[in-house]
Amino acid sequence: MINNIFLTLYKDYTEQIDAGTLEPGSKLPSENELAETYQTSRETVRKGLNMLAQNGYINKVKGKGSFVLDKGRMKFPISGLVSYKELAARLDKPNRTLVYITERIPAGNDIAKELRVRSDQPVWKIVRAREIEGERVILDIDYLLAEVVADISKDIAADSIYQYLEQELHLKISYAEKVICVERATEIDHQYMDLRGDTHVVVVRGYVHLEDTTLFQYTESRHRLDKFQFVDFARRITMSDI
CATH class of the missing domain: 1.10.10.10 (Winged helix-like DNA-binding domain superfamily/Winged helix DNA-binding domain)
Structure with a gap:
């Protein structure tokens, strides 16, 4: 102790x-x-x-x-792996998760390429909007390998997927690679987000690995431009610190 x-x-x-x-x-x-x-x-x-x-x-x-x-508040970390539930607890603003899709499907060519698997390999597709202060300002689209995550429910998706993976399935999530860019809003963005006339969104693509380096999740987190800052904290390390 x-x-x-x-x-x-x-x-x-x-x-x-x-x-x-x-x-x-x-x-x-x-x-x-x-x-x-x-x-x-x-x-x-x-x-x-x-x-x-x-x-x-x-x-x-x-x-x-x-x-x-x-x-600060309403800031998303670039580095680190933080679930939305953990982040929402810090926001101190009314928020909820709206689950639109939870289905098991073949990966298909595009997602198979991202997850480096066969196109017929089954994955879970989960589409969720994050509503903060009454507006849907984030759209999360997740794909998880079904061979790693055999089952997942709408209730789990509405609460915390990472909590379920770590506490119930005892998976050890280790690290992620992230790619951030600004892209033109798609039909699904307009359908599931309150864009208020915006034509572009910030897209954070994440490739999440288990402790044994297995790539098991590909995610697209799509954000309304005016609501969030993406931040990192860097501390300079000199030769004398090594």
Whole structure:
């Protein structure tokens, strides 16, 4: 349990920062104060603070302390694998998922090429709109290999597919490759999104792999132009840090 105290510290402060309890620019207690609060060593505290820094929650200034960074809202991370359910919990805005299609179909030529499988190989096709503050501003189109995910229901699709895959099927989702571009809106975009006259959408294509490197999911997340920013957090690493 002691070894996990740094995770408790990390979780406590991410929750406070995401909730806005700790505002951007706020200074965290010193390492000594945190060590006393969590009844642990400064080394353990430092490990938790480093996790916060690496994930863009704080900036550690030598000799001055740790300060909260502006995480912002309605921002989608470019790097990292975060489910919509996890992200929606941070938005603090009324939202819901509308499931339009959940069907098992042959991959077909186009999807087979994306998933690197035969065109007759069965996949699950799931089409969902993400409604935020009464407007459908995201359209997610997912294809999952049926040999990896044997069954999936509309209720699961409406809740969290990743939660189902990880907690019920015990799959270990490891990493994803992402491609981001702006494209002309398609017929399906106009059908399932509230575009308000927009002619283009931002498309994030994701290729998701399991721990054993199996490519099991191809997804297109299509976003209305005016609603989201796509962000990453990069920390410069110099030779002296290696």
